[in-house]
Amino acid sequence: MTPCSTYEFQVRAQCGSDFSDFSNTIVAITTGCGDPYCYTYGLSWDQWIEGVTFSDLNNSSSNGYGYTNFTNLNATVEQGGGYNIGLNPGTDVASTTLYWRVWIDFNNDNDFGDAGEQVLSVTGSSTALASGNIDIPASASTGTTRMRVAVSPDGYPTLCTTNGDKDVEDYSVTIITPPCPLPDNFVVESVGVSHAVLDWDEVSDAEDYIIRRRKQGTTTWVEGTVASSSAIWANCEPCTTYEFQVLTNCSNSNSGFSNTITATTQGCGDSYCYSYGLSWDHWISGVNVASLANTSANGYGYTDYTNISANLTKGDSYTLNLTAETDIAPASIYWSVWVDFNNDNDFADAGEQVFSATGPSNGITTGSFTVPSASATGPARMRVSMGRDAYPAPCETGSWLDVEDYSVNLLAPNLFLNVSPPNLSFPASGGSSSLMVSSNTSWTVVDDTAWIIVNSPNGSGSSTLNVDCSPYTGLVPRTANITIATTDGLIVRQVQVTQQPADPLLEISPAVLNFGANGGSASVNVTSNQDWVVGSPGVSWFQIPMTSGTGNGAITVQCNPNTNNNSRSGTVTLTGSSGGTATLTVTQQGNQICGTPQALSANTLQPTRATVSWEAVNGATAYSLEVRLLGSNTWESFTVATTQVELSGFAPCEFYEFRVMANCGNTFSVPYTFQTEGCGPYCDSYGMRSLQVLD
Known part of the structure; x- marks a missing residue:
C-alpha cells in the first residue's frame, strides 16, 4: 500500500463453493504523511x-x-x-x-x-x-x-x-562532537631542587594543555600552557611540596582539570643558601677544573653535583673551563664562580669569588684561579652560576640563570720531585751527562750498576747531578737505572740509562811476522770483543795450531825451514762471529846467495817526483823496490831491472822511505828516507798521488 493513503476494505465468507455477500465498508489511512x-x-x-x-x-x-x-x-x-x-x-x-x-x-x-x-x-x-x-x-x-x-x-x-x-x-x-578527554597517566617524571618534570599521555584531539601548580596548603594556582604532553616547571622553591593539575584543550571544549598529583622538591637540609632561576634557552653544559670534568644537560635553574669532587692543593693555580649551550641565537652570557675556602657554609668571605667573566652562550669561557695557602683543609663547596642578563649573585633566585654546585677537596701543599731528562743514552766509548733535579724537599740517589757513577748520593731542593759512564766493548746494548726518591720514599723518579754497543773489533798485532830461512815459531796478539776463528793458511810451510778463540788472545805461528834460495810469504785470515776480519802476513827469507843493496840515495827531488838509486849487487838480475809514506804500515812494491828509478805520484813536502832487495837475495836493505819539495805556499793541483815508475 502507498503511505499516507486512505483505503476502503470489505470482507465476505466462503462456505465450500458458496460465498456470502461483502460486508459493509470500513476505511483505513496508512501512515507516513509528511x-x-x-x-x-x-x-x-x-x-x-x-x-x-x-x-x-x-x-x-x-x-x-x-x-x-x-x-x-x-x-x-x-x-x-x-x-x-x-x-x-x-x-x-x-x-x-x-x-x-x-x-x-x-x-x-x-x-x-x-x-x-x-x-x-x-x-x-x-x-x-x-x-x-x-x-x-x-x-x-x-x-x-x-x-x-x-x-x-x-x-x-x-x-x-x-x-x-x-x-x-x-x-x-x-x-x-567527541568529548575532550583528560590525559591518562599524569605523573611526576622527576624532581630537582628547583624544578619538576611532569608527563602524561598525549591526547590525539588536543590543541594544547594547561598545567597549574600551587604550594600545598595554599589556594592560589599558577597556570601555564604547553603544546606537548610534558612540562618542566622551574623556579620552584627547594624542599617544598607542590600540587599539580592538567587540563586538555580541544578545538571546541576542554576536559576540565585532572585530579591533583604532588611532588616535593629536593634540597632539604642544605647548609648553603639556595640559588636557582630559569634556564629555558641558556644553560651550563660543562665544567672542567683539575680532575673534575662534568658534562651536563639543562638543569632548569639548578643542579646539585656535590657528589662530583676535585682535589685542589693550597697554593696551586688551576685552569677553569666553563661551557655554555643555547637553543636560540648565540649571545654573551655572564659567569660567576665561588669556592668556600674557609668552609663556613657561605660564599661571602673575601677572595671566595674566584672567577667572573663574560663569554659566548654557545662555547667555552676559560679562566684561572689560585687556591689561597690559608684555606681550610678538607671538603668545601664550589658554586658555578651563569646569568643571561647580568652577573649572578651567590644566593640569587628567580632570575634568568642556571646554577651548579660541586664539591672540592682542599689539600695541603704537595711535595714535588721532578727529574729531567727521564732517559740518558751513552755511546760505547762512555762519557758524562747531567740530570736536572727539581724539588722542594730532600732526596737520595741510587744506581744499580758499577758502570754508572753519579757524583752525589743525596741532595735537597733543586740541583744538577753529573753522571759518568765507563767505556763498553760489548756487542749488545746495556741498561741501568738511576733511582731518585724523596727521603720519605713517597715520590720516586727513575731514569733509565742506556749504553750503545761497541762496533765489532778484530785486530792482529803485529800484522806481519818475518822468519829467517831456518824457520821457528812466533806469536801475535789478537784484540777482539767477539768470538773468532782462524782460517787455513793455504800453504804448508807454516802452521797455526789454534783454530778459534774468544775476545783478546794470542796465536802462535810455527814456520818450517826454507831450503829454497827465494823468500816466500803467505797469509792467514781471522773471521769474527759478529763481523770483521784480520789478516796476518807471514814472510820467510830464502837461503842467501847474494848481498843486500847498499848506498841508497834519492835525488832530483820535485814536489811529486823523485829519482832513487843504489849500488848494483853482484849476481842480481832484478830488484824488489818498496816505497811508503813515512809512518805508514803499507809498502807499495815494484820490480825493476835497473839500479836507478824515477818515481811519480808523491805529495809535496812529505817524508817518504824506500828499501831494495836483490832477486838473488832474501833481505831488504835498510830503508832510506827523503822529503819531496814543495813546502811553503803550494797549490794543491798536482794530479794523481798514486805512485808509479816512469819509463
Whole structure:
C-alpha cells in the first residue's frame, strides 16, 4: 500500500463453493504523511527484520510487513568514531541467504544519495545474526539524522523502491562532537631542587594543555600552557611540596582539570643558601677544573653535583673551563664562580669569588684561579652560576640563570720531585751527562750498576747531578737505572740509562811476522770483543795450531825451514762471529846467495817526483823496490831491472822511505828516507798521488 493513503476494505465468507455477500465498508489511512525521506517498503511474509543493535540502540522488533518507522528510537555516535552494527533476521521458512544494506544521512539533507552514505552491504543467513562496522566521518554534520536498514532474500535492496520481497526499518541517529578527554597517566617524571618534570599521555584531539601548580596548603594556582604532553616547571622553591593539575584543550571544549598529583622538591637540609632561576634557552653544559670534568644537560635553574669532587692543593693555580649551550641565537652570557675556602657554609668571605667573566652562550669561557695557602683543609663547596642578563649573585633566585654546585677537596701543599731528562743514552766509548733535579724537599740517589757513577748520593731542593759512564766493548746494548726518591720514599723518579754497543773489533798485532830461512815459531796478539776463528793458511810451510778463540788472545805461528834460495810469504785470515776480519802476513827469507843493496840515495827531488838509486849487487838480475809514506804500515812494491828509478805520484813536502832487495837475495836493505819539495805556499793541483815508475 502507498503511505499516507486512505483505503476502503470489505470482507465476505466462503462456505465450500458458496460465498456470502461483502460486508459493509470500513476505511483505513496508512501512515507516513509528511515524511521528507523517500518511501522504501516491500513484502516480508516469510523473512523480516527482528532486531537492530547500533551504539546505544538495541531494538527488538517483529514482522513489519515491509516497513516500520522506529525514528522514535535513537543511536548516539561521535564524529570520527567506529561502531559495530548487529542485524538480527526473523523467518518462518527454511534457511536462506539474506542481503542487508544500511544508509545514514550524514549531511542531514533528507536523502541517502550522497557519497559515503551507504555505510554497509553484507550478506548472512536468515537464521543467524549479521554484523559489520560503520565508520562515522569526522566531517559528518552534528545533530539528529535518519538511518535506514533494509533486508531482502532476492539481492541487495535499493533505495526508494516500493515493491519486491524486502523489509525496511528507519531509525534516528544523533551525531555529536567527541568529548575532550583528560590525559591518562599524569605523573611526576622527576624532581630537582628547583624544578619538576611532569608527563602524561598525549591526547590525539588536543590543541594544547594547561598545567597549574600551587604550594600545598595554599589556594592560589599558577597556570601555564604547553603544546606537548610534558612540562618542566622551574623556579620552584627547594624542599617544598607542590600540587599539580592538567587540563586538555580541544578545538571546541576542554576536559576540565585532572585530579591533583604532588611532588616535593629536593634540597632539604642544605647548609648553603639556595640559588636557582630559569634556564629555558641558556644553560651550563660543562665544567672542567683539575680532575673534575662534568658534562651536563639543562638543569632548569639548578643542579646539585656535590657528589662530583676535585682535589685542589693550597697554593696551586688551576685552569677553569666553563661551557655554555643555547637553543636560540648565540649571545654573551655572564659567569660567576665561588669556592668556600674557609668552609663556613657561605660564599661571602673575601677572595671566595674566584672567577667572573663574560663569554659566548654557545662555547667555552676559560679562566684561572689560585687556591689561597690559608684555606681550610678538607671538603668545601664550589658554586658555578651563569646569568643571561647580568652577573649572578651567590644566593640569587628567580632570575634568568642556571646554577651548579660541586664539591672540592682542599689539600695541603704537595711535595714535588721532578727529574729531567727521564732517559740518558751513552755511546760505547762512555762519557758524562747531567740530570736536572727539581724539588722542594730532600732526596737520595741510587744506581744499580758499577758502570754508572753519579757524583752525589743525596741532595735537597733543586740541583744538577753529573753522571759518568765507563767505556763498553760489548756487542749488545746495556741498561741501568738511576733511582731518585724523596727521603720519605713517597715520590720516586727513575731514569733509565742506556749504553750503545761497541762496533765489532778484530785486530792482529803485529800484522806481519818475518822468519829467517831456518824457520821457528812466533806469536801475535789478537784484540777482539767477539768470538773468532782462524782460517787455513793455504800453504804448508807454516802452521797455526789454534783454530778459534774468544775476545783478546794470542796465536802462535810455527814456520818450517826454507831450503829454497827465494823468500816466500803467505797469509792467514781471522773471521769474527759478529763481523770483521784480520789478516796476518807471514814472510820467510830464502837461503842467501847474494848481498843486500847498499848506498841508497834519492835525488832530483820535485814536489811529486823523485829519482832513487843504489849500488848494483853482484849476481842480481832484478830488484824488489818498496816505497811508503813515512809512518805508514803499507809498502807499495815494484820490480825493476835497473839500479836507478824515477818515481811519480808523491805529495809535496812529505817524508817518504824506500828499501831494495836483490832477486838473488832474501833481505831488504835498510830503508832510506827523503822529503819531496814543495813546502811553503803550494797549490794543491798536482794530479794523481798514486805512485808509479816512469819509463
